[in-house]
Amino acid sequence: MEVKTAKGTRPMWTWIRRRLAPPVFEGDEEKTRIARLLNVTLLSLAAIGFLASGLGSLAGGGSPIVLISVAVVALLLLVLWVIMRRGRVRLASMLVTLLIFVLSGGVVYALGTIRAPIVSIYFLCVAVAGLFLGIRGIVVFTSLSLLALLGLLWAETSGLLPPVVQGPVGLTQWITWAAVLVAVALFFGAAIRSLNEALDRANRYAARLEDQRVHLTEMVEERTRDLERRTRYLEATTTTARDIASELTLDTLLDRVVQAISERFGFYHAGIFLLDPSGEWAELQAASSEGGQRMIERGHRLHVGSEGIVGYVIAQGRPHVALDVGEDAVYFDNPDLPDTRSEIALPLRARGEIIGVLDVQSREPAAFGPDDVAVLQTLADQVAMSISNARLFRQVEESLEAERRAFGELSRQAWQYLLQIQTDLGFLSDARGTVPAGDLWEPQMETAVRSGRATPQNGTVAIPIKVRGQVIGVVDGRKPEGAGTWTSEEIDLLEALTAQLGVALESARLYQETQHRAAQEQLLSEVTARMRETLDMDTVLQTAIREIGAALDFAEVEVRLGPEGTMKDLQTLFAPVR
Known part of the structure; x- marks a missing residue:
């Protein structure tokens, strides 16, 4: 039975604590702080009032007026508590401060006016006004307290108030002083607790700001490193593009490109694959690493669309990044490049046609970010144009050489004929x-x-x-x-x-x-003109024989006309000299 009672008491006590807890206003720390302090003040005043009235009744000093006053004050405190819980914290603070001021005046009047030590309770009013209402509250209630004290002084000196007869000290005085002392202690305890909580919040805010500052510093440093890396990449891209722009020998161009990428970008392997004439194989033409050189010596090539990242990029026509080659679905495990942790392959596109792939590999995982892809793709486009220009230059050179050989052969034949004559x-x-x-x-x-x-x-x-x-x-x-x-x-x-x-x-x-x-x-023009001077068949044939023989100095010329099968020799109409 006792266990059941204990279990039933805990939920009730929790419910009471939840109901009497101060409200929390999200996003307004100052309002929440004042509400917490105001909640403690209201509950303390209510507790002190009920305690004082109870002790007074036990001591035999209770009267109907006192009980009615306590009931009215309790009702006012309840109303103020409801106002506070509804979010009107500022209004509740002003009314509570005013209530404390009025109660303080009543206590001072009842316990000896201005000559009684209880007059120091006005200091409590000023302190409450300062905590609840700020500087304005201090000024207003200090002025009101001074006016109240001045009014009591004037009333007593003018005889409006009866003189206070000092009697023996009793339990009522002790209860009054004890209540004031407890009220002051509770109030200042709540004030100190509020200040400590504010200090804790300030420390938390300071720690949070410090964390944010550290985080922002790290972000700035990271962005600075990214910016420096991007700047370095752009400078390397510009320098590499400038170096290869004037190179028209294809083999030299490819070697310079891969070496420049490895040295200026810091990647341990760079290779260039070019499509063979059939378009089905990508052949490694240049590499910066020792493993890549061994691959070139073996004639390394990959089938388009089915082998590795290189074949995939040529087939798809877009870059592919393997941030972790061990988890990439299209990565080709190459024993000549065992240190590769991340890889990027970019299509070499010139004049709308993919001619190969720029393959770059790093020893670091996730070495290629979106900015790196953009910069390297720009470099790949410039490399592709340089490769295309070098190929065109080689084709032009080959055409010129073939033309030179052809003209040389014609010239040789002409000179040979001339020297024979x-x-x-x-x-x-x-x-x-x-x-x-x-x-x-x-x-x-x-x-x-x-x-x-x-x-x-x-x-x-x-x-x-x-x-x-x-x-x-x-x-x-x-x-x-x-x-x-x-x-x-x-x-x-x-x-x-x-x-x-x-x-x-x-x-x-x-x-x-x-x-x-x-x-x-x-x-030829003269002979043709003479043959066309007449339209007579016999005359045309006779003129042709005569002019051809005279022009070419033939000993004899014969021309025959006839249907198929009637001539022995139809190979030529102009018979050779007999």
Whole structure:
């Protein structure tokens, strides 16, 4: 039975404490603090009033007026408590302070007016006003207390109040002083508790602010590091792009790119894969790490769309980041790069077409953030354009070389034909004058023609004459007796003059060929015009035979017309000379 009573008492006591607890106003700490202090004050006044009235009744000093006064005060305290709980804390504070002031005046009047020590209760009024209402409350209730004391003094000196007869000290005086003392103690205890709580809140706020300051400092440091890293990456991107912009040799370009990325960005491996002509394989063309070099030596390549991050990026056409390669679904475990913890692969796109992949790997996990992806993709785009330009330059060089070889071959054939027709193209100049050279070829001349290089020998030197890389002749120079050998400056000068001679000879040949073609076209035009002078069939055939034979100096020309099967030879209408 006792256990049940104990269990039933606890919930009731909890309910009472919950009902008498001060209200909490979220977001307004000052209002909550005043409400807490006001709640303690109201409950203390109620307790002191009931205690004082009870002790007075026991002592035999209770009267109906006192009991009625206590009941009225209790009712007022209840009303103020309800006002406070409804959020009108400021109004409740003013009314409580005013109630304490009125009660203090009544106590002072009842216990000896201004000559009684109880007059110090006005200090309690001023303290309550200061805690509840601030500086204005102190000023107002200090003024009211002074006016009240002045009024009591005037009333007593004017005879409006009867003189107080000092009688023996009894229990009533002790109860009164004890009640005042307890009220002051409770009030200042509540005030000190409120101040301590405010100090604790201030300390918590200070600690929270310090935590926020530390957090903000860490955020600023992290943002600063990110900004410094981004700035470093942008500078590295700009420097790398500037370095590779002027490089047109593809192999050198690729090596410079991967080395620059490793050195300036701090990644231990960078590689460039390029698509083969079939577009099905991505072949590793350049790498900055030792493992990557071994892969190049083995001819490392990956199938597009099915092997590793590189193949995936080419197939999808967008970057892929593996922050932890052990957990990435498309990562290809490469034994040549065992230290890789994170990897990023970016498509190399030039002129709307993916030509390969820039693959960068790091020893640190989660080494690539969104900003890194953007910066590296910008660099990858610039690298792709440089690769495309280098390829175009190589194609242009190959085309020019093929064209040069073709023109050289045509020029060689033309000169060969010309030299077959004119076998005596050669002259000798000495003190006697300039005469045809004849068929005499010195050994050094033959050596120069075969080797294509200058051939000095004793006092002579033979310089090959070249046209479009083809040797068409030789210049043989001989110094006077006793003049010594040929110096390098003299040979260089003679080679320069010989080169100009080759240009002049080629120009002369082209001019001669042009003249010959012009004569042929003029002859063709004249023969055609004569054949078209008449519309008579026999006349046209006779004119054609006559003009063709005269133009080409044929001994005989025959033309035949007839249906299929009536002629023995239908290969040509212009029969050869018989």
